[in-house]
Amino acid sequence: MGRGKLRIYLGAAPGVGKTYAMLSEAHRRVERGTDCVVGFVEHHSRPRTEVMLHGLELIERCEIEYRGSTFTEMDVDAILARRPAVALVDELAHTNVPGSRNAKRWQDVEELLQAGIDVVSTVNIQHLESLGDVVETITGVRQRETVPDEVARRADQIELVDMSPQALRRRMAHGNVYKPDKVDAALSNYFRPGNLTALRELALLWVADRVDEYLQEYRGEHNIRSTWQARERIVVGLTGGPEGRTLIRRAARLAEKGAGGEVLAVYIAASDGLTSASPKELAVQRTLVEDLGGTFHHVIGDSIPDALLEFARGCNATQIVLGVSRRRSWQSVFRPGVSATVARESGPDLDVHIVTHDEAAKGRGLPVARGARLGRSRIIWGWLTGIAGPALLAVLLNQFVPDLGLANDMLLFLTCTVAAALLGGLLPALASAAFGSLLLNYYFTPPLHEFTISDPKNIVAIAIFVGVAVSVASVVDLAARRTHQAARLRAESEILSFLAGSVLRGENSLDALLERLRETFAMQSVVLLERSSEVDPWTTAASVGTSPVSRPEDADVDLPIGDDMALALTGRVLPAEDRRVLGAFAAQAAVVLDRQRLVDEAEKSRELAEANRIRTALLAAVSHDLRTPLAGIKASVTSLRSDDVEWSEDDKAELLEGIEDGADRLAALIGNLLDMSRLNTGTVVPLIRETDLDEVVPMALGGVPEDSVALDIPETLPMVAVDRGLLERAVANIVENAVKYSPAGQPVNVTASALAHRVELRVVDRGPGVPDEAKDRIFEPFQRHGDAPRGAGVGLGLAVARGFTEAIGGTLAAEDTPGGGLTMVLTLPIAGDGPPVAPELPTSAVT
Numbered sequence: 001m002g003r004g005k006l007r008i009y010l011g012a013a014p015g016v017g018k019t020y021a022m023l024s025e026a027h028r029r030v031e032r033g034t035d036c037v038v039g040f041v042e043h044h045s046r047p048r049t050e051v052m053l054h055g056l057e058l059i060e061r062c063e064i065e066y067r068g069s070t071f072t073e074m075d076v077d078a079i080l081a082r083r084p085a086v087a088l089v090d091e092l093a094h095t096n097v098p099g100s101r102n103a104k105r106w107q108d109v110e111e112l113l114q115a116g117i118d119v120v121s122t123v124n125i126q127h128l129e130s131l132g133d134v135v136e137t138i139t140g141v142r143q144r145e146t147v148p149d150e151v152a153r154r155a156d157q158i159e160l161v162d163m164s165p166q167a168l169r170r171r172m173a174h175g176n177v178y179k180p181d182k183v184d185a186a187l188s189n190y191f192r193p194g195n196l197t198a199l200r201e202l203a204l205l206w207v208a209d210r211v212d213e214y215l216q217e218y219r220g221e222h223n224i225r226s227t228w229q230a231r232e233r234i235v236v237g238l239t240g241g242p243e244g245r246t247l248i249r250r251a252a253r254l255a256e257k258g259a260g261g262e263v264l265a266v267y268i269a270a271s272d273g274l275t276s277a278s279p280k281e282l283a284v285q286r287t288l289v290e291d292l293g294g295t296f297h298h299v300i301g302d303s304i305p306d307a308l309l310e311f312a313r314g315c316n317a318t319q320i321v322l323g324v325s326r327r328r329s330w331q332s333v334f335r336p337g338v339s340a341t342v343a344r345e346s347g348p349d350l351d352v353h354i355v356t357h358d359e360a361a362k363g364r365g366l367p368v369a370r371g372a373r374l375g376r377s378r379i380i381w382g383w384l385t386g387i388a389g390p391a392l393l394a395v396l397l398n399q400f401v402p403d404l405g406l407a408n409d410m411l412l413f414l415t416c417t418v419a420a421a422l423l424g425g426l427l428p429a430l431a432s433a434a435f436g437s438l439l440l441n442y443y444f445t446p447p448l449h450e451f452t453i454s455d456p457k458n459i460v461a462i463a464i465f466v467g468v469a470v471s472v473a474s475v476v477d478l479a480a481r482r483t484h485q486a487a488r489l490r491a492e493s494e495i496l497s498f499l500a501g502s503v504l505r506g507e508n509s510l511d512a513l514l515e516r517l518r519e520t521f522a523m524q525s526v527v528l529l530e531r532s533s534e535v536d537p538w539t540t541a542a543s544v545g546t547s548p549v550s551r552p553e554d555a556d557v558d559l560p561i562g563d564d565m566a567l568a569l570t571g572r573v574l575p576a577e578d579r580r581v582l583g584a585f586a587a588q589a590a591v592v593l594d595r596q597r598l599v600d601e602a603e604k605s606r607e608l609a610e611a612n613r614i615r616t617a618l619l620a621a622v623s624h625d626l627r628t629p630l631a632g633i634k635a636s637v638t639s640l641r642s643d644d645v646e647w648s649e650d651d652k653a654e655l656l657e658g659i660e661d662g663a664d665r666l667a668a669l670i671g672n673l674l675d676m677s678r679l680n681t682g683t684v685v686p687l688i689r690e691t692d693l694d695e696v697v698p699m700a701l702g703g704v705p706e707d708s709v710a711l712d713i714p715e716t717l718p719m720v721a722v723d724r725g726l727l728e729r730a731v732a733n734i735v736e737n738a739v740k741y742s743p744a745g746q747p748v749n750v751t752a753s754a755l756a757h758r759v760e761l762r763v764v765d766r767g768p769g770v771p772d773e774a775k776d777r778i779f780e781p782f783q784r785h786g787d788a789p790r791g792a793g794v795g796l797g798l799a800v801a802r803g804f805t806e807a808i809g810g811t812l813a814a815e816d817t818p819g820g821g822l823t824m825v826l827t828l829p830i831a832g833d834g835p836p837v838a839p840e841l842p843t844s845a846v847t
Contacts, residue, residue, distance in 0.1 A: 002116055003113055003114060003116065004112060004115070004117045004119060005119075005157070006109070006118075006156055006157075007025075007155065008121050008123055008157070008158050009021050009159050010122075010125060010152075010161065010207065011122070011125065011162075012124070012162070012163075012199040012200040013125075013168065013190075013199050014177065015168055015176075015178075016168060018122035018124075018161045019090055019122055020052060022090070022122055023053065023056070024052065026038070030055070035084045036087075037057045037086070038053065038056050039059050039087040039112075040074035040088075040089050040105075042090050044177075046176065048176070056088075059074075059075055059078050061074060062074075062075040062077075062078070064097045064099050064100060065099075066099060073096050073100050076101050076102075076108045079112060079117070080111070080112070080117075083115070084117060085117070086117070086119070088120050088121075091105065092109060092147050092152075093105070093123055093147040095144070104147070106147045106151050109121060123147060123152065125199055125202050126199060127143055127145060127146050129149055131206075134202065135202075138195055139195045139199075140758065141755065153210065158207060160203060162200070165196035168191070169187060172191060173187070188823065189753065189755065189760075192815075232318050233262045233264060233317040234255050234261065234263050234264070234321060235265075235311065235312045235315070235317045236248055236264070236265040236289075236321045237338070238266065238267045238282070238285060239323070239338075240282050240285075241281070241323075242281065244285045245288055246355065247321050247322070247323050248263070248288050249288075251263045251265075251321045262295075263292065263293070263294030263295070265296050266296075266299055266308065266311055267282060267297070267298055268308055268311075269298065269299070269301075269519075283512075297311070299311055300522050305341040305345065308342055309342060309350075312350060313350075318350070318351065319350070319351045319353060320342060322343075322353070322354055323356075324339065324354055324355065324356050325338065378423055378424060379423075379428070381424065382421075382423035382424010382428035382429075383420075383424055383431070385419045385424070385432070386419075387428075387435060390416050393412055397412070406440070406445065409440060410465045413436035413440060414472065416432055417472065421474075426473060429470075430473060433466055433470055437462055437469075440462060440465065445461075509596075510541070510592045510596060511544060513585070513589055514543070515544045518569075520581075521569065522572070523545065523570065524547065525569070526568070527548040527567075528542045528543070528565070528566075529552060530593075538552070542589075542593070545571075548568075548570070552566040552568050554570075555568035556574075557569040557570075557573060557582070559582055559586045561590045562590070565590060629661075629663070630662070630666065632658055632661075632662040633662040636655040636659045686723035686726055686807050686808045687725075688721050688723055689721070689722075689723075689724070690720070690831040691719060691727070692717070692719055692720075693717055693761065693828075694713040694715055696727050696728050696731070697711065697731055697752075699728055700727075700732040703735075707747065708742070708747055709739065709748050710747045710749050710750065712749070712751040712752070713751070713752045714752065714753075717753075717759060718830045719831040720828040720829065720830060720831055721828075721830070722828055727805075729800070730801040730802075731801075734812075735750065736797060737801075738763050738824065739765075741768065742766060742767050743766060743767060746766045748763060748764065748765050749762075749763075749765075757829065757830050758829055760826070760827050760828075761825075761828065762823055762824070762825055764823045765817065765822055766817065766819070767822060768821075769817070769822050770822050778814065779799055779802045779812070779814075798812075808828070809828075810827050810828045810829065811827045812824065812825070812826050813825050813827075
């Protein structure tokens, strides 16, 4: 008896149709004659889902007593006794009632699979164990019921049930998911468009990764090394030259022709440590790739074609885009370029595009950065030329032109020595000179075939040959080394010039500079350390790479920058000649750090200037709004003091009421102005303490009519850590603003609920609402939305409310009210370190 197969319908959120899709699959299987039963399906009173159960065999649930109540769970024993071919088991992450056969439903499913029964189940993306923290960050809800990722990954089939956030919210608004009394709470909390979009992205990415795993497993099991073009992945080979921009744009156009195309730009650097490309040009190309939706990769390798092909096959690329070689045509005679080599060795599984550009065949010039040391292959060739060359030349001369003459023979042997010096340096050339002099003595000076010289003139000739050979070899070797040193100095000068230019332009951030340093020297990590004095510990100012060190002593390379700052690098030990460029990077890092701190200080100065600007604007804004209530008060007082008119008691009461209203308006205006001034000068110092919302919120409603607000603050809410006075002022301003715009007969709803480590206070009105582009602007000082009349306030209420909310550690945001209107969401932190609180949501949102 083999193990059963597991099929999972995965959804981004409750209500997308997982259960409906599972039941539809069951009907299809029953029509094909498959023995299929319903082990457990929860339809949540959704009519369309409930209808799908008709015609399917249901296994009765077992009843379990727990704490005086009766619960029903899936009867595993009944299903095992029935032994169907396929069992439908809904809600894979469900936690069984204590006393059940297993603690989790996925364990029940595992028993069914072990018994050879195929299982079709459902699960939401938020119930996967590895995504619990991510989902809590997005939604504020901690999922208590989870299923291990490995259980889902072992499924034989995973099918994503997808639905756009807008469609799901419409489905909920129509009552197809929850009952009408639960819709508003769900739409305003868990099922916000942003939450649903983020959950949908998580589900799509998780399924895409699973598809890649299936593909890699299959390729590994069948030992498939060739590229499968299941998805267009285009690798762009960059040299650091200006033609790279053309190649990147061409690759982006190729990727757009196929759905889901991906562009990976890769720069292969030589393994000697220093880059052979302009850092500025590579930075421009990196930015271009990222702007076009691709990724940039920096790879180090000895052979550029081999490294490029290995990278392309490692990422399962389907195409490679390269530029026409910048080498001149005569250089291809000695060695083919990178493009030709990659095209020849790519094989049938990789398409190679050779793109023409303006730099083609113009020559690469001297390498921008190379070490003064010769490569290993050149040294080997130098020794072969210095030893095998004279031996081969001696054989040829003896066989074909034995009477050429000693002088001509010496010139030919001298040529071998010069070639050895050009290829391998001084030592192969000296060996060639010594070996050549012996061959000249043995084969071409009398007596022949003996290491003796009878004619003194020949002795002088051989001595001159050795001297000239050594001298020429020394000069050639010195010239070659000076050429490489010049190339290295040129590379260093370009880097130093780039650093100096970046100082003047002020365009490099500290992290970007350290990342450039890490890539230039091919290091594992780079960290900038600083301390206040020699006795204080080191602190990290900035770092890039993996596993950065915390002390200069722990690094492979450390460079002091003054007395209290150091640059530490890990990965390998750098040669002494690299310290000069490293010192330039270190000095630039210190300058950038100082500049960043100056920018922060400038920002503080800008805030002070903004405060002065607001004070000026305040004087201009209140010139009318303060005069209006003062004028009303003055007119009422003058009327009461007048002896010309005999006022009735009702008239006096009306005038006194006008005075009181004007004074209240004036007090509110002055209060908001003073509050805004305190916020902008930073003199608001909150006194944080534990507070119950049901004690503070009612006190904030004193300035609005009694029947204009519907209050719903549960007594079971956890206490919040706030300043009571500031919170009361903030809530009062928010509620007064909502009442002002709410239509007559439509009270403002003030509700509160707990979400994870915070409490949300929601002020809901049914007014005209605010467009999305104006939702942030309404919190700015002196802003009044729409056609609010002059005299209705100076536009500071919401600005003061947000300022006080942020001062006590909360947030204030505006959202659309379902059905029309505006909802102000005030989020406050829960007091103490207690566990997160689960919100009161519909059951299927958390199961």
